Amino acid sequence: MSGVNRVPLIAGNWKMHTTYDEAVSLAEAYRERLAQLEGVECALIPPYPWIVPLAEKLEGSTLVLGAQNCATIDQGALTGEVSARMLAPFCRYVIVGHSERRHQLGESDEMVAAKLQAAVRNGLSPILCVGELLAERDQGLAERVVERQLGSALEALEAAHLTRLVIAYEPVWAIGTGRPATPSDAQAIAACIREWIAQRFGSDLAATVRIQYGGSVNAGNAADFLQLPDIDGALVGGASLDVEQFCEIVRVARELARATNWSTAQN
Ligand SMILES: O=C[C@H](O)COP(=O)(O)O
Numbered sequence: 001m002s003g004v005n006r007v008p009l010i011a012g013n014w015k016m017h018t019t020y021d022e023a024v025s026l027a028e029a030y031r032e033r034l035a036q037l038e039g040v041e042c043a044l045i046p047p048y049p050w051i052v053p054l055a056e057k058l059e060g061s062t063l064v065l066g067a068q069n070c071a072t073i074d075q076g077a078l079t080g081e082v083s084a085r086m087l088a089p090f091c092r093y094v095i096v097g098h099s100e101r102r103h104q105l106g107e108s109d110e111m112v113a114a115k116l117q118a119a120v121r122n123g124l125s126p127i128l129c130v131g132e133l134l135a136e137r138d139q140g141l142a143e144r145v146v147e148r149q150l151g152s153a154l155e156a157l158e159a160a161h162l163t164r165l166v167i168a169y170e171p172v173w174a175i176g177t178g179r180p181a182t183p184s185d186a187q188a189i190a191a192c193i194r195e196w197i198a199q200r201f202g203s204d205l206a207a208t209v210r211i212q213y214g215g216s217v218n219a220g221n222a223a224d225f226l227q228l229p230d231i232d233g234a235l236v237g238g239a240s241l242d243v244e245q246f247c248e249i250v251r252v253a254r255e256l257a258r259a260t261n262w263s264t265a266q267n
Pocket residue numbers: 013170174175176177178214215216217235236237238239
């Protein structure tokens with residue numbers, strides 16, 4: 001986290017996990033345990049069917065909801081898809097371009113760009129996921145892959161929508177493996193993302209964009225990432241299904257945000 005006023009976002013992506021009862025019990029636990037966020041934003045990102053019931057359960061709480069995906073268009077004959085327009089009354093965020101969709105379901109850069117446009121068109125904040133495969137990192141291509149993903153997704157984005165954008169750097173090889181990126185590698189890519197945005201949209205706007213790290217974040221390593229100057233939160237998978245782990249990650253983010261705000265106020 002930097003001295004710039006970017007509110008860190010801790011988002012829990014539940015992926016294709018939880019029964020209805022488990023989802024309700026997680027949401028109720030988080031509602032109770034995360035009532036005091038103090039300078040941190042916290043989003044729960046459950047599977048589609050739980051979004052509406054959880055929106056009711058979380059009404060009036062500090063927690064917000066996100067969706068894991070959206071369609072490229074707002075309505076039409078597209079069996080099985082859910083549009084950003086349908087999600088907008090219930091969600092603040094929507095993940096676009098998660099690597100599980102890019103690599104397991106064949107989602108192209110073009111589809112990711114269309115989904116990002118659909119999200120902003122409907123007033124949602126997209127969490128754009130970018131990140132390289134292990135082979136690409138081994139070949140020294142990590143930055144180039146991330147820049148290609150950014151270029152394609154953000155090509156048509158208007159500067160006015162930039163403040164709503166969140167970018168999650170998720171190296172594919174770090175997801176669900178228990179083997180996170182090193183903090184210095186995460187910071188290097190996050191800085192490269194911010195520089196890329198600055199080149200295209202100007203450094204003032206680039207300074208407002210929140211960049212998360214995702215990939216095997218847990219209670220034990222969260223501080224290593226959340227204290228980095230260009231990292232403004234975490235996209236948490238497995239650990240967001242564990243109440244103790246996720247609450248501890250949010251607590252760490254809160255402590256760091258408090259320390260950052262204090263040191264900014266002193267300068
Ligand atoms: O969306 C979340 C990421 O894919 C990270 O998942 P993970 O924390 O289980 O590695």
